[in-house]
Amino acid sequence: MSEREWGFATEYDDVSGAVAVCGVGESDHTKASGRTVQEIVGTAVERALDDAGLAPTDVDGLMYIPLPEQFDVAAFHAHFGTDHDMWESRAGGGMRWAATAPYEAAHALRDGRARVILNTFGVAWATQRSQMVGGPGQSHAQELYKQNLEIPMGWFPQPVYFATVARRHMHEFGTRQEDLGAVAVTCRRHANLTPAAVMHDKPLTLDQYLEAPTIVAPFRKEDCCLISDGGAAYLMTTPERAADLARPVVEVAGVGLGNSVTGAHWAQQPAFTSTPQVFAAPVAFGMAGIGPDDVDVYTCYDPFTIHTIMQIEDSGFCEKGGGGDLASSGALAYDSGVLPTNTHGGLLSHAYVLGIAHVVEVVRQLRGEAAAQVPDAAIGVYGGYTGPQASTLVLRRR
C-alpha cells in the first residue's frame, strides 16, 4: 500500500466567512473536584454567554458529542430554567469535532435552523478515576480487536501506542528525546503564564524532564497529557450578527477533515509516524486562502508530545521529520515569533478538555486577550485529532 492510500480528506464545501465565534468560556480546570460533567459545562456556558453578552434564551442551537452526561438540550434547559425550541446536533464537542462543529454550524445558520449555536465539551475524568470508571483507556479496552490482539500482548493503552510511534519517529527522522522534552517544557512555560492552567504553579526545565524516569520509554510522565476535570464552550453566529455583539469578531476562514483508513488500529497504519492532518490541513488552508506561513498562532490536540511534532509536520509548518528540530529551536514559544504553539499549555499542561479549550485559546489570541499573548495575532489554527481522524480549523480576526 502506498502512502497515498492510507487516508483521505472528507469533501467540504466552502464555509469561509459564514460563521463567527462570538463568545467563549471555560469552567475551572482542576484535579478531582467532585463536580459532575453537566455542572462543569454549565459554568463554562454561563461564562461564554457573559463573554458574548447574550442570554440563555438567545441560544437556539446546541452541539455536543453523544458521550455520557454531555450538555444536551435537556441539560441546558435544566441548568438555565428555559424551555424554548433548540436545534440540536451531536456532531460537536471536543477532539476533532472542536474544529468541525463550526462547519456544521455554518450550514445550520445558512439554512435558518438556528441563529446562535453553542458547542460544548466537558469531562470529570479526574473525579471518576478515583471511582474507577471512565477515562481515555476505557473505550479502547472495549474494542474487540484491541481486546483480542493488542491488550493481551500488553500493547495498551494510549501511552503505549504513542510511545511506539514516537520511537519509530526517532528512528525515521532523527527526532531526539530533547525534542519531545522541548514540547513539554514549552507547554509548561505557557501554562506557568496562564492562571487558569492546572500546571500554572509547576515549572519544568529540560533537565528536569530528561532526569525524570520513563514510564513507557521513550515517554516520561511529562510526555503525557493531564487527566483533569473541566470543560469549555464557544458560541457561534453569523459574522454580521457577531459584529453587533460585545466582542471583536473572529470568523471561521477554513475547515478540513482527514481520515485514516486503519482507524484506531494504529499498529496497522501504513504511514505509522503521520496523522490525518496530512489530508485535513490542505483543505482548511485552501478554503481560507492561506498557507502555513500565514499562521500567527497554532494550537493542536496534544495527548502526547509526539502529536505536536507530527501535526506540525503534517500540517505543512515544516517538512516531514523537521518537527523535532523546530521544537528544539524554540519556535513553539509564544514570544518566538515563528510558530507559537499551544500558548495556554495544551492538554499537556493546561487541562485535559480534549481540544475545546484550544479553540477558546485561539479566539482569545486573535482578540488580544490571551495570558501568553502572541503580538498582533490575526490568523490562528486549531489542529483537532482523534487518531482515526484529524481536523483543521482556521480562525481569522475580522
Next chain:
Amino acid sequence: MAGERVPARPRAGRPAGPGAVTMETRNEFPLPDLSWEPTAEFWAGAARGELRIPRCSSCGRLRWYPEAECRLCSAEPLAWETMRGTGTLFSWVVVTHAFLPQFADLTPFIPALVALDEDRAVRIPTRMVDCDADSLEFEMPVRCVFRPLTFTGVDGSVAAPLFVPA
C-alpha cells in the same frame, strides 16, 4: 537509547498507578476471548505453536487485522495460513508503569510491533522476550516463540506468539 532510565521492577502485586485503566468486562480480561470468531483461529494456532494469519481470497494479500471486509479490496472471504514466524522489529517501548492492575507483575516489559517477513505491511502487536531492551535495534531479525500469557489476579493462561531476537 540515550537518556532512557528503566527503574527497578516494582514489587509484585502492587496496584496500578496514575492513569490506570479499569473497566467492567470478562473475568479473564486481559486474556483474549478464545471464542471471538474473528481471532479464534489466531489463538487456536498459537495453542498448536503456529502463527496463523488470514489471506484475502480475492486480492491475495494478507488481511491484518482479520476484519470482515478486506481493507484493500472490500472482499469478504479469507483463508488462514501458517506463517514462517520470522520478521523484523518495527518499533517497541519499555513499560515500567502498569496501566492495568493486571499488568503489575509484568513490569518492566517490552510491547513491540513486528513486521512479518511474508508482508512487511503486516505488523503483529507482541512482546519482545528473552532479551535486554538495550540490545534491540530497528529492523533487527526476530522470530516467534510461543509462551503462556498470565496476568496478576487472573486465572488461567493462554499461549501467545511473542518474539525473540533471531
